[in-house]
Amino acid sequence: MSEKHLENRLSVHFPKMRMISDGLVNLIVFVVLAGLFWLNFYFEWPAWAFWVLIALLVITIASTVWSLFEPMYLYRSWSYEYDEEYLQLKYGIFKKEWVTVPMTKIQSVSTVKGPIMKWFNTRSIKVETMGSSHSIPALDEEVALQLRETLAAFAKSKEVDES
Structure with a gap:
């Protein structure tokens, strides 16, 4: 890529x-x-x-x-993108990381809302795969909830398509 x-x-x-x-x-x-x-x-x-x-x-x-x-x-280094095939994460200051997670490998998607996040009405997203875990640290609450539902739907539809 x-x-x-x-x-x-x-x-x-x-x-x-x-x-x-x-x-x-x-x-x-x-x-x-x-x-x-x-x-x-x-x-x-x-x-x-x-x-x-x-x-x-x-x-x-x-x-x-x-x-x-x-x-x-x-903040400046973090970005992400998703489509029906992949979730892509790009972040890092000194060590640049580019992570591509296939939707077929996603096992669970969850959101986390800590006390400081509650003040700012934000949540973080955690994506679990078989061998790893990835997170997006802070999204506006509506965006995070929509992203969680979208990723879960994409992962489920890919799971259904493969069988």
Whole structure:
């Protein structure tokens, strides 16, 4: 298959949702690190423990800065397309992935709606095959429900046609 542009994109809310999710995780990590720094001060741990905590703090700050830019790059790199024969997914920032899932191999299609997704009225789609699982991380709710029904119908019609 050629490197063509796939027409469907993720929800425009994806970068905000990802930033909120990453922000909550980073907040928890900073709270844990603050607790470890306090324990280091209170119990007078060895000097190497302080330097390990400093290294963890630097890594956490770097990952926090990256988490401010990563969602937009992911949003720009994600696209998908489907027809009666295949579901195609294209994504990745540093490592570009192009996945083609034949409709005949799809065993189940489900949607997931987490607490942050509920705020933005989005869902993710999970497609299961015999040997793997693929997901589309954030679609508007109506689009996700329609896609789930369409993929399930295509997979079922291909299953019926083969027998």
